[in-house]
Amino acid sequence: MAVAERTRAVNGRVAEIFADLLESLTALVEKHRITFDEYRQAIGFLEDVSRQREVPLIMDVFLAVTVDNVNHIANGGTESSIEGPYYVAGAPVLELPYELPRRDEEPGDVLFCSGSVRSASGAVLPGATLDMWQANADGQYSQFSEGLPRHNLRGRFTTDEQGRFEVRTVVPAAYEIPKAGPTGRLLSALGRHHFRPAHLHFKVSHPDHELLTTQIFFEGDPWLDSDVVGAVKEPLVVRLEKKDASEWLAKRGLDRPCYACSYDFILRRRA
Ligand code: MBD
Numbered sequence: 001m002a003v004a005e006r007t008r009a010v011n012g013r014v015a016e017i018f019a020d021l022l023e024s025l026t027a028l029v030e031k032h033r034i035t036f037d038e039y040r041q042a043i044g045f046l047e048d049v050s051r052q053r054e055v056p057l058i059m060d061v062f063l064a065v066t067v068d069n070v071n072h073i074a075n076g077g078t079e080s081s082i083e084g085p086y087y088v089a090g091a092p093v094l095e096l097p098y099e100l101p102r103r104d105e106e107p108g109d110v111l112f113c114s115g116s117v118r119s120a121s122g123a124v125l126p127g128a129t130l131d132m133w134q135a136n137a138d139g140q141y142s143q144f145s146e147g148l149p150r151h152n153l154r155g156r157f158t159t160d161e162q163g164r165f166e167v168r169t170v171v172p173a174a175y176e177i178p179k180a181g182p183t184g185r186l187l188s189a190l191g192r193h194h195f196r197p198a199h200l201h202f203k204v205s206h207p208d209h210e211l212l213t214t215q216i217f218f219e220g221d222p223w224l225d226s227d228v229v230g231a232v233k234e235p236l237v238v239r240l241e242k243k244d245a246s247e248w249l250a251k252r253g254l255d256r257p258c259y260a261c262s263y264d265f266i267l268r269r270r271a
């Protein structure tokens, strides 16, 4: 393709990637003999995705995991997973004892998420920052569903002298991609389900170490093997443990059973 070759030579990476994109789309139109009717439908679909603010969602559903895979370097650190479309920078900085901001009558089971942050060398990392966000027990994220406080179930906190943390939150529900939106309608048209397994999002950071963006999942979740975005990695699946020992509960000011999970994050040193 002469045009592609010329742009490749002049404009570097953007031109090179766009040439390949156009080549794929051209082949697609030719292979399926796309009609003008279908062409206009495609334009309408993209306008709809934009109008309903689902550009980040649809990109993450179909492509983000591949971006994560081609950039993946485990190298002794915790496996990464995608950020997803619902991260908001600037979540509240929490004070001890850590509790993600929640509503007075926040629905769902209480969850204590604990663990540690260590360096790939094995050294514990006091003062590591965890930036955590999640869906509520209805599968909704604050700022992306109506009627939730701005920073509901979003917060930042740090590890203690032993590199440990514990934060109180609620057990998230599985996330269902809205069926009414263009992304959900496309999934329906493809005969696919709309669910992500329940998960907790984290960005874990510490000076001298690479930022880790990842997600934690729960054993036994019915959607683990068919996550609509395909972001589950086996080492990121933890046990959701029921806690009913009265002493353990009393120490945390609770009088009814709750859940706990634990994860030890490992950060790679910056080169
Ligand atoms: C989510 O909650 C999510 O984390 C991703 C990656 C995609 C859609 C919804």
Ligand code: FE
Residues within 6 Å of the ligand: 084, 086, 135, 175, 199, 201
């Ligand atoms: Fe999510």
